[in-house]
Amino acid sequence: MSLIVHKYGGTSMGSTERIRNVSKRVAKWARAGHQMVVVPSAMSGETNRLLALAKELQPAQVTPAVMRELDTVAATGEQVSVGLLSIALQAEGVDAVSYAGWQVPIDTDSSFTKARIRRIDDARVRADLAAGKVVVITGFQGVDDGGNITTLGRGGSDTSAVAVAAALEADECLIYTDVDGVYTTDPRVVPEARRLETVSFEEMLEMASLGSKVLQIRSVEFAGKYRVPLRVLSSFTDWDIPIEQEAKSGTLITFEEGLKMEQAVVSGIAFNRDEAKITILGVPDKPGVAFRILGPVAEANIDVDMIIQNVSNDGKTDFSFTVHRNDYPRTLDLLRSDVATATGASQVAGDPRICKVSIVGIGMRSHVGVAAKMFRTLSEEGINIQMISTSEIKTSVVIDEKYMELAVRALHRAFELDGEPAVA
């Protein structure tokens, strides 16, 4: 008997018929003798609907007091889901009980709309499991010390599931989603993309941070910190496929390198075109220049991704970084009005039509020449590299947006990731 946590996304919970399918799948696992905890998201579209109502009413300035109320409103979507799923489970003849975040309780800090989990009290859940019940817990939310409802931010249900699995020391946390696993790259761009049977935690972390939307990055960090075995698999298989088959499907995110069967140097190609590039030219190269440029950007609550500073030339340097495309005009204004004069820069230039392409692989640690092979491949396709950034297990480049598909396909082939074309 294992203790298993299932997490179902909004699409899997999107209608009463789909909820019934989820209940049948969970019932199958429960009847196989497993202790089951389920963390469902809100029904698809529900969180957006609720926040749209709030947006129509909210003041221009969204204070913490307003954010507290946004969380109170948004948290109801998951509360509806846990209630409905528990009802469906009981209709399947399975004893089930639902809990909202505050009922577990899942303690968080008080950062409304983006709270962090601090502690999960597992006593109530363990007692229910011991009594043979399936426990259904709201994703996305918790409660702070003041008894206020908090939410974890978009995609927070993944984090909730992993945190619950960590608190209960679950044997595995299964994330059911609308894709059937983690791929070497996006199959919509590269038909030859292959599903990975396993991927290391660190690779997954890089892929998530690079824009692969399979899992919320915070949930991967959490899984890494508490070493929760995590599996991403499809919720669209028939609910009644044999449990042994289902238990091995999807992609296992693992912490033990010995378990990793695939020895490819590069595990996957990640990419995104959500970013924009900004370059400050001719900045006098004095101590503190990076802070004088990025300090005001951080203060304006703008997230910076890649940061590149070239070596100094004649006491002047060029400084580049990328921000989310939505923040691009605001960042440019900020730099042109305040920062450029303060730093004595000669020019501020920018380009929103870029993309970032990254190769990710734990094998890069022990293999030389991986980055060089990436650069050569792009060069052979005539693609100019604008920025480069590296970490231990990934190399990212910024290129012109229009070459994105070409670059991804070429790299996928060059690193021998191509499999049989996926069936459409």
Place this chain on the structure above:
Amino acid sequence: MSLIVHKYGGTSMGSTERIRNVSKRVAKWARAGHQMVVVPSAMSGETNRLLALAKELQPAQVTPAVMRELDTVAATGEQVSVGLLSIALQAEGVDAVSYAGWQVPIDTDSSFTKARIRRIDDARVRADLAAGKVVVITGFQGVDDGGNITTLGRGGSDTSAVAVAAALEADECLIYTDVDGVYTTDPRVVPEARRLETVSFEEMLEMASLGSKVLQIRSVEFAGKYRVPLRVLSSFTDWDIPIEQEAKSGTLITFEEGLKMEQAVVSGIAFNRDEAKITILGVPDKPGVAFRILGPVAEANIDVDMIIQNVSNDGKTDFSFTVHRNDYPRTLDLLRSDVATATGASQVAGDPRICKVSIVGIGMRSHVGVAAKMFRTLSEEGINIQMISTSEIKTSVVIDEKYMELAVRALHRAFELDGEPAVA
């Protein structure tokens, strides 16, 4: 400075535009220096939508465990409302904070779907009021000793508002609704019906129990028990009418008879056609006969309203009672199959096409001949009375459904309740 509780129904909360109007009205009261607590219902249609989803999933047998989940689901409607209203209030520049039932907390028993309030802890609310905040509290719900969410049943938000007002010893509880007060009878039937400026608690209780839909009967009982001054008024007046005018509009439900300015013997005419009549003829008149007839009916969970037993004649009696029209076929079956033979009755007859018309008035206590005047009025209109039932402050008759409007209009005129015809 007074402490005022406002309650807004689902129609008043039916859209973001209407919620904004509610927030402007509440802000007006807060700016006039009152300490304000607001209890809103779920947005109209929301509770039905949620329960319909649950109904699609629920098992044939609705156990307490299922009812617990129904409450978890249904309670979200009010949670959305309090969050949205608090946001709207903050957009009006008014400091506001929302609480779900469990956050106050509003302690209830564990009768899921029809819980009863046991205790309201007012400490948190009082601290917020002292800090100058408007406090917005969910209607319809509470929390039991086990930390489970409970709901009070349909219309429970009225009860929540009155209970909160009682706990806080509020100066007045204003129930904003889609009618502008309590009328001498339904203006759709009698255009000359007048709005009552005041009505006694006991009269209101009778009218509510007789089918007048203005207030949930439990809320009136609660108001009576804790002597909470209650005012029913319209939420469809412009939000910016002068507060002095608004504070005197609608109908005040009062506990001090000296306050009652209108000295009419009869305050109103109530009626409903939701009932059906069942008569058991020729029952041997032995001790226990009423129980042998009504015991099985109660066991079948059928509510009985009027009960009449005629004096015995030749050791046999006729026994009549009314049930809700929906329960009529089931009741008839039950009596014909089991009860009639068990009691030795000669015949079971029934009629679903009846209506009940009642005159209600605290003045009836001290005036003789009120019932006689009622019977004479109906007789003059050629209306046959089938059943009669009386209490200290009301007299009800059952008549043929087709005479309902005629009877109500004649009685309204006879008891001098007619005012100027209402403007259409």
